[in-house]
Amino acid sequence: MIVNPVAGLGGAVALKGSDGAATIAEALRRGARPRAALHTTRALDALARRRGDAQILAGAGALGADLAAGAGFAVRTVAPATPVETTADDTRRTAAAILAEGADVLLFAGGDGTARDIFDVVGAALPMIGIPAGVKMHSAVFARTPDAAGEAAARFVDSVERSTHEAEVMDIDEAALREGRVGAELHGYAATPRLAGVIQSPKSAPRRFDEAALDAAARDIARDLDPARLYLIGPGTTTRRVMRALGHEGSLLGIDAVAGGRVLGLDLTAHEIEAHLAATERAGLILGVIGGQGCLLGRGNQQLTAAIVRRVGLANLTILAALEKIAALEAGLFVDTGDRELDDAFAGYRTVHTGPRMSSIVRIDAARTATAA
């Protein structure tokens, strides 16, 4: 197990991530409190309910050993203690030690940055499960909740088949982002357990069908756009299909602005989005569902602040997702904008476009405690 003790610090104070010592210092100065420890404890409790006898390899102290011991597990420390200001190097060093020692599965608490640091070391050689604790969680290695992460680890260890699938590790360059340059990057494919409740299909044909259906739905959406309206599109592979249907490549991880068929900006920051909105009368928002967790707002699209969503208007929201992805959700979609009132206004049923002239009506819930900062 690896804990990035400062994961999630940046988000609460609008720093778009927590990578880099200077950022962490700034976040702490602004009064941010890490949530990694809290979420890790919840995951460990869930793990203990099924496999209290598991031995946990962890970095010393705040890197995991303290929390694992606190949850009652037998712990073996694989990396020495470090100062409070933990860096990405600690994560990499611990990951290398766990890989060398040999483990069944790697449970980690953090965000995309942590996932990427671990992936750099272990690649697909060690299956990983993310405890959601970071600001950005684009990567498909994260469980929906901390409890689900612990549960998944236990079930994976108990399973004979130990079936994994390729999961995207995605991250954006935070230093560049804070300088106003955005580089979206698919970093690679980690191995992550096939989680219960996720749809398994005996053949690959439906996946190909999904791809074609989404492309056709994206063409429908692109065709029906109001030329007098400003559209904010993204992030993710699904909404990129709309950008491509409009003849633009689009940014994979960013919010792009389009009006009258022209791209007004790619990978926009919240500030830039607000500037575009100020200059237009009517706006629309085209969103996908990120990963398998069913999050519509608040994961990986934090640049869509509550103020921006209010300005666009909930009636002007278009959601595009594969039918299988929607059917796989155990409890519908959820939003976590950090604005309780807005989240509550979202609650209810909304149309999700799933294919050409095909849609679904899906329940959207306000953020649950597990995802609230």
Add this chain to the structure above:
Amino acid sequence: MTGLRRYHAAVWDEPVIMEMGAPGRRGILFPPFEPGLAGASEAGDLIPAGMAREDRPALPELSEPEVLRHFLHLSQETLGMAGISLFGTCTMKYNAPVSEQAAWRPQLAAIHPEQDEETLQGLLEILHEFDLILREVSGMDQFVFQAGGGAHAAYTHCAVTRAYFAAKGELERRDEIITTIQTHPCNAATAAAAGFKVITLMLEEDGYPSVEALKAAVSERTAALMINNPDDMGIYNPHIKQWVEIVHEAGGLCFYDHANFNGVMGKIRARELGFDACMYMLHKTFGAPKGGGGPAVGAYGCSDELAPFLPRPVVVKAGDRYRLDQDRPQSCGKIREYFGNVPQVVKAYAWARAMGAEGIDEASDISVLANNYMEKRLLAIRGITKSHPDNDVWRTEMTRYSFETLKEETGVGVLDVQNRMIDFGIDAFWLSHEPWIVPEPFTPEAGEMYGKEDLDTWIDVLAEISREAYTDPHTVKTAPHNQAIHQLKGDALEDPARWAMTWRAYRRKRAAAAPAAATISAG
């Protein structure tokens, strides 16, 4: 398990018939022409030169007993359709020979639909009488039997819906059909094929979509609701009357896909729940044969309000005569040629007459009882769980189970279990329609015709396979072992370069794929 009988399928390691026989061998030797006929023209002269083949067909040359023996062997290598088959999501019933005999009679087998209807009176009477029976069962006002299956009947509903709203001048506006993710996917598919937009509602905690979700989906654009109830998992939506009211208030039609009718036969009438139309599968629920892609019938019934839009012709009774009413100006037209797979309708009619109203009602009771008996025993088997365990309402005629636990704990999944079941001489179950909401799914349906001994045998086989999975998973994963052939690799089905539907294609593709191997085997 000691109670299980030993079984092994016949194995006849024979070549395909194209590779059998010897040159010059014949089944029947005909005598020479009589003297007076010798000079008459050859039958081949009647065929235009451009249409005649130049070479004789390359047929295998065998004696008659060789041909009969070969096909006997092929039949021995199949499980056939008279075994224990709790297929699931499809009702499987015994097809009594007495019903088959009715359909073989020359009064039916030797007639043609273009005969003058005065010469078809007996047949038209049966069609009309069966229409009356289904009206009684459903509360609807008119049935037609043109659709060649359940999905085709769903399509019939879309065609009727289109004609109905076109007549009202609302078709432009009403372009949406609502269905649910556990309604048979043919409903969404046929709605889309008929040009409607499709809205699919997802399940919520109890295993069916909420009333609130339906309300959110319904609008002045709603043309119809198309739904199964009980659904594909055997869960009955208790709010169905309210659903119909909500759709009707918005001006939409309601279609009841009765694919899962067995659990509610004689208990509910679609019309009394408010539905405007419904569909029964005669080849499943009503005792006519099902399977192999053979002839099927989706009996489509509707209210008086929709009847003018039915496909034509409709069989009507005038005085003591029956006729085919073609003069229906508002009809949606033809769904299929003539008036359907009539022999299947006759078999279903024979079944319904043999069962009687009380018998149909009792059959439903038995099928629900049998399913719940099975559920108790199946859930006691290690590795089996059921969908929506928190919904404690009894399932009707079937239950959606999962082998997810078995797979996690032993690596044996539902496809492995399927392969192993046939080693015990029983038919493998069906899984679930896609998408798989429940992992490693299966949905057996007991029906009313299997006795307790048969159900116990079937359940004992699953118990034995579970035991094997935990003690000797290799045996299950490499099954079948007692069958005519061993495990097939399905990858050829994904590769057009390896498909062969004809002998010619088989030889060409095999030669292209492995010339080296062909050389070796020739040596």
